[in-house]
Amino acid sequence: MISGWEGIREEVLRRIRVRDWPPGETIPTEEELAAEFGVARATVNRALRELAGAGVLERRRKAGTRVALLPVRKATLDIPVIRQEVEARGQVHGFTLLTRTEGAPPVPVASRLGLGPSARAIYLETLHLADGRPFVFETRWLNPAVLPKPLPDFGVVSANEWLVAHVSYETGDIAFTAEAADAREAAVLGVAEGAALFVTERTTWTAEAAITLVRLAHVPGYRLQTMI
Amino acid sequence: MISGWEGIREEVLRRIRVRDWPPGETIPTEEELAAEFGVARATVNRALRELAGAGVLERRRKAGTRVALLPVRKATLDIPVIRQEVEARGQVHGFTLLTRTEGAPPVPVASRLGLGPSARAIYLETLHLADGRPFVFETRWLNPAVLPKPLPDFGVVSANEWLVAHVSYETGDIAFTAEAADAREAAVLGVAEGAALFVTERTTWTAEAAITLVRLAHVPGYRLQTMI
Numbered sequence: 001m002i003s004g005w006e007g008i009r010e011e012v013l014r015r016i017r018v019r020d021w022p023p024g025e026t027i028p029t030e031e032e033l034a035a036e037f038g039v040a041r042a043t044v045n046r047a048l049r050e051l052a053g054a055g056v057l058e059r060r061r062k063a064g065t066r067v068a069l070l071p072v073r074k075a076t077l078d079i080p081v082i083r084q085e086v087e088a089r090g091q092v093h094g095f096t097l098l099t100r101t102e103g104a105p106p107v108p109v110a111s112r113l114g115l116g117p118s119a120r121a122i123y124l125e126t127l128h129l130a131d132g133r134p135f136v137f138e139t140r141w142l143n144p145a146v147l148p149k150p151l152p153d154f155g156v157v158s159a160n161e162w163l164v165a166h167v168s169y170e171t172g173d174i175a176f177t178a179e180a181a182d183a184r185e186a187a188v189l190g191v192a193e194g195a196a197l198f199v200t201e202r203t204t205w206t207a208e209a210a211i212t213l214v215r216l217a218h219v220p221g222y223r224l225q226t227m228i
Numbered sequence: 229m230i231s232g233w234e235g236i237r238e239e240v241l242r243r244i245r246v247r248d249w250p251p252g253e254t255i256p257t258e259e260e261l262a263a264e265f266g267v268a269r270a271t272v273n274r275a276l277r278e279l280a281g282a283g284v285l286e287r288r289r290k291a292g293t294r295v296a297l298l299p300v301r302k303a304t305l306d307i308p309v310i311r312q313e314v315e316a317r318g319q320v321h322g323f324t325l326l327t328r329t330e331g332a333p334p335v336p337v338a339s340r341l342g343l344g345p346s347a348r349a350i351y352l353e354t355l356h357l358a359d360g361r362p363f364v365f366e367t368r369w370l371n372p373a374v375l376p377k378p379l380p381d382f383g384v385v386s387a388n389e390w391l392v393a394h395v396s397y398e399t400g401d402i403a404f405t406a407e408a409a410d411a412r413e414a415a416v417l418g419v420a421e422g423a424a425l426f427v428t429e430r431t432t433w434t435a436e437a438a439i440t441l442v443r444l445a446h447v448p449g450y451r452l453q454t455m456i
Contacts, residue, residue: 079301175453178406178426196424198406225403
């Protein structure tokens, strides 16, 4: 006996699974299902909305609800600061500022950040440590125009953490790639040149201007995981 | 002059940015903000809920709303079938089934799938092509107990697509790593041994049992990206 919207969701999933309702098939209306299950239409509606949100069903105006041909599933990733990520592994976080310079960024960086030809940017290289061993090599360009002043000593507070705590951003993009360690990365991370590194690249923006472009090269063995 | 909930959201972000409201600070109540901005309390509520959802503010029962110390941002990833991913790049998808066997899986695989010692599983190796060139090398274990019968010819319909269309899943986990291509991967993908590959590993489950464990090794240069 089926009761509650969760019960109806289970039954709908079962029918899709055993192909009573194959992909692309229009399923009965909410009224028909409510009558069949002996529940309120709102209960059926709740279950179908849930399944539509998960991409299992497609609801179409007037044409009814059908089993999705190819549901696109979604995964949500948390983007924590590196200290929190290290601490969540039960390790101690540390970091060393290796480089801090200021000047006109290279053209590809300026273009990613939407900066004009005469704009200046701050460049930082930071090595993050987990239990004293290399964890992430962070290379970062900062747009000083959007940062609250005074700027801190980035050797004392990591730019990663300072930005999250002090600059709210509106939008950004993030990309993940696998890249062979170049000579500099290999030396900093203490790995062989050409080692496979998991790389995260992120650009963030206020409503008006770019804040930062950051590249995080992780030591071999790094794993980014989540639920789907 | 501030109007609409978006205007209030902007103003709250501005105050956080310029540190009128530093991290950890409890901000004025909704009533106070409504009076200050000359808007309905519901309008303030809408703006604050939005900012709490984005991790910028923390709302605590009775203790009021404060600026988050370290907002954790989230990114959402779409998990499309490989054919759709290739087609979204404007390329033609193709695939070749390289291996299909059935038998007792190795212990680590059985354990990831929650299978008993005598359970059998199907093993498939599929090479996905984009415009005729290697794109993803897919290695997959399937739990035949949960699959609708008859099984198709996986040389005609890719397991990736058939599963998405025919087996609804409830939960799963997904992990991303960078790995050096082993001899087999290098040969199949046509790259040098040791090349940096972006690898996705996914396990999916029905409410009762594992469906599949799949490993997708992408050609060098692959980029997974999304908005934050």
